[in-house]
Amino acid sequence: MGSVASPQQSTNNEEASTRDIETHAGHNQLLNESNASKIKYLQNIITETLRIYPVAPLLIPHESSSDCKVCDYDIPKGTMLLANLWTLQKDPNLWADPTRFVSERFDDNGDGSKVCYNMIPFGVGRRVCPGGVLAKHVMGHALGALFRCFEWEKIEDQVDMAEGIGLTLPKAQSLQTLFPIELRMPLLRELLKKKVKTRLPLPLFGSNNF
Numbered sequence: 001m002g003s004v005a006s007p008q009q010s011t012n013n014e015e016a017s018t019r020d021i022e023t024h025a026g027h028n029q030l031l032n033e034s035n036a037s038k039i040k041y042l043q044n045i046i047t048e049t050l051r052i053y054p055v056a057p058l059l060i061p062h063e064s065s066s067d068c069k070v071c072d073y074d075i076p077k078g079t080m081l082l083a084n085l086w087t088l089q090k091d092p093n094l095w096a097d098p099t100r101f102v103s104e105r106f107d108d109n110g111d112g113s114k115v116c117y118n119m120i121p122f123g124v125g126r127r128v129c130p131g132g133v134l135a136k137h138v139m140g141h142a143l144g145a146l147f148r149c150f151e152w153e154k155i156e157d158q159v160d161m162a163e164g165i166g167l168t169l170p171k172a173q174s175l176q177t178l179f180p181i182e183l184r185m186p187l188l189r190e191l192l193k194k195k196v197k198t199r200l201p202l203p204l205f206g207s208n209n210f
């Protein structure tokens, strides 16, 4: 199913995120791993993205080790089970306005570590993804650094969020962005002084595909 992020929505998200980063990391400071995970707004954006666009929409197939009942269905031992996360995480009985990107819906969710069966992008139970915490740290750190070091602009007014096909959930069209990097020159100079390696190309006006 395709959806479109409105320009106002993503601008608000980016502005609020930048403000939150300024508060936690300090002005003109790069994020480190510990402050990246404290930035609630950024973490909410990641969580909402994992809700609407789960990386593994059908999780990984599991086999029932004994006869069991799921809702009203009798499941015999040895049945292959797929959990449809994509549907669960957009179920209108569980989520208000389920197809809209509203990162604030996680505002009152503490630190997000509470187990919530409505939202299981890393699976749940004995075979839950052991890299979930690490993945959230790395995503916060990477996204925070990208917000911090570059002033992003969209090329088109609306971002086409159509989903591609696959076992994981690819974006059908690559995201195209512009980053006029001279706007964040102090930070960039700091990066270059420290000889931080970056995979981003460094033209004055560049575009990148994600």
Ligand code: HEM
Pocket (backbone or CB within 6 Å): 055, 056, 059, 060, 121, 122, 123, 124, 126, 127, 128, 129, 130, 131, 132, 134, 135
């Ligand atoms: C956004 C990033 C990631 C997502 C969304 C993700 C999601 C998942 C999901 C849905 C499963 C299957 C859970 C199930 O069977 O119900 C899984 C399993 C697994 N993940 Fe991840 N994962 C991510 C990152 C990582 C990282 C960074 C590592 C390692 C450092 C990792 C290691 C594993 C391993 C080893 C399993 C198999 C666990 C088992 O079967 O016992 N994952 N992951």
